[in-house]
Amino acid sequence: MSLLEPIVPTLLSVRRIPNADPALLAAYGADPTRHTSLGLVTCDQDDALYVALDEATKHAAVDVVFAKSFYAGSAHASGKLSGEILGVLAAAEPQSIEDGLAALTACLAHDACFYDADGARGVTVFPHVIGSLGHYLAKESGLAVGECLAYLVAPPLEATLGFDAALKAADVRAVKIIAPPTETNFACAWLTGQRPGDLAACRAAAAAFIDAVVDVALRPHAR
Amino acid sequence: MTSLTRALVAEARARRGAADPMPPRIALPPVVAPPARVYVARRPPLTPGAASAHTTALLGVGHVGTRYATDVVLQFQAELAVAHEAVAAELTDGWAKDHGFLPLQTRVADHREYLLRPDLGRRLAPDALARLQAEAPKGVDVQVILADGLSALACMQAGPALYEATVAALRARGLTVGAPLCAKFARVWLEDEIGAEVGAKVAIILLGERPGLGTGDGLSAYLVHGPALGKTDGDRNMMSNLHARGTPAEEAAPRLAALAHAMIQQGTSGVGLDLAKVDAVIERGYRAPQVRQRLVERGGAR
Incomplete structure (x- = not known):
């Protein structure tokens, strides 16, 4: 450990729903008339993921429909995959989700992170x-x-x-x-x-x- | 990707005299480069029927159960009736003479034969040919012919105005124009025989066009350079939909005159004519879509 060392965020889970149920889409803030696919990620650094979700919207035709931090942070998570944030990308088709997740992953690895x-x-x-x-x-x-x-x-x-x-x-x-x-x-x-x-x-x-x-x-x- | 933040933090570390370098970047598969333009939220999808605001085609008319709504069916039937009426109409006796045209008739005897025998509609009857040879001046630049075609209604309603405007536009360009002729039971190719007889450089026939749904009043203009029997449609240029909702006479006439003038200058017409050298007399800008004429009112209690 050294001063101002990057603390690289960990993507604790990354899953896709290629064709989500309309009720689920609506509940998570997506628009069932134009969104079909979801990409869901949890991460141990909420602010890094907010930035990475925004980065995804620059690379692919995705919308960030849900992004919320969990109480008290990743040190007090509800499970080992919960971290401190759930982010949800929504798109019209699964490939956009893939492109968005790739951009998100790269942003977390190379750009957005907390520092010591x-x-x-x-x-x-x-x-x-x-x-x-x-x-x-x-x-x-x-x-x-x-x-x-x-x-x-x-x-x-x-x-x-x-x-x-x-x-x-x-x-x-x-x-x-x-x-x-x-x-x-x-x-x-x-x-x-x-x-x-x-x-x-x-x-x-x-x-x-x-x-x-x-x-x-x-x-x-x-x- | 390059990180603005990482560069800032490296500078901050240097300010504090940190000796150890920043940890290396994590290797990752390449990421699709961001597009030059950031994606913006998509526009909401078109609602059914929105496209119908831009066309007179039967789009977005909806349905009631498995059938069309009553007003749609009635509108369709009314428009079809307009087309049928236009096809069935005939030039009335004496109309041509009353409007200052030299009346000519083709070899067609009656309306039914006219519909069944296009070939007879392309040649003048012997007495009409004799009258043309006796009365029409020869050696003109342009011979304009008004004819009934497939819509005598259109010919009688809008024909004289388009004829007058076209002749005026031709004369304004210094071209000589032949006698005013009006042919009954005429097909497009009749202009070949008439044009050849009067020795015109260009023949123009203005005739009622095959009616479509709700348009029984459209005229078409066909132009040919060096008219002679045996000219094909490849030798012709044409403008269609000459009516108030399409191209009105005041726009059509200068374009027809420009076309005829270009034919005389280039010595050809049809496929051989270089349209790039035709004078651009009318700006080809945006034109609002046609509005569908409602022939049937929708019912009251709704």
């Missing part, structure tokens, strides 16, 4: 920068498809100092700040550039967030 903020996995941080939003997070955030976003997550106090540092460090505005506790007892903020498409501002905000969270993790009682 104190070198001992006692504090973790998710300082993610998205260059171009897919239509899932665009809808969730109210931003346009293709906008950039800093997706910042950390434990309650670390996150609070981190958000403050991020908002002051760059020309960004808060799209949404979810104060603790979330389902998983973290805090979350979505920031975007004051000017649309200002990716540099998002990057600067995320960099400041990392530094602030690591500082709190290493010096929790500093004055």
